[in-house]
Amino acid sequence: MVRTRDLARELAGHGLIPRGGFNFADGEDAPPGPSGAPAQAVLLVGQAGAAPWLHFLKWREAQPPGLENPLDTWSREVIGAVAGRFGARAVFPSERPYLPFQQWAMRAEKLRPSPLGILMHPEYGLWHAYRGALLFDHELDLPDPGAPAHLCDACAEKPCLASCPVDAHSAAGFDHAGCLEYVRSAKGRACASRGCLDRNACPHGAAYRYPAEMQAFHMRAFTGN
Known part of the structure; x- marks a missing residue:
């Protein structure tokens, strides 16, 4: 039986953390586990704040210049190795067919x-x-996280919907084309260098805010620059 504290210790060496999981219900359309049969459980892996950033930068120094999608490549390498040590199958948000x-x-x-x-x-x-x-062929003993308070419910002013110069986020959804055009323009240099103004306007989780360098990295990935 996988002990999640042991898995957490392995992930911590890369700045990553377990992000909760669950056991698939009987008859649920679960993706294949490591054996090829439908998985019995899934455990998500992720980050809080910028904890993996320095680990990623150190890894990237040893990679060839011009490596495409370096953060996805790092994630596959690191999480894939952890999966192998714990008898799991690693899957990723960027893989197709999308999970x-x-x-x-x-x-x-x-x-x-x-x-x-x-x-x-x-x-x-x-x-x-x-x-x-991480997908497993057996069930996991996972705690129930309970239902956390949804901080947006108590936020009346919604600064995250009032900071973008082109109103990219609205009740109608995300204006991807408008955002992309603006960030690529000379007027959008602040967004390109310091990250999404709407996201940065949110007052919650300020201690975990990504540093400007990391936000700029993600913006370059978004714009293709």
């Missing part, structure tokens, strides 16, 4: 989306991510 990571995360940690679409965490705010998941 329902957002739904898994809401089920595992009982989080709800913010107005920006990012799941709101009661401690980390919007400054967290899911980098992969």
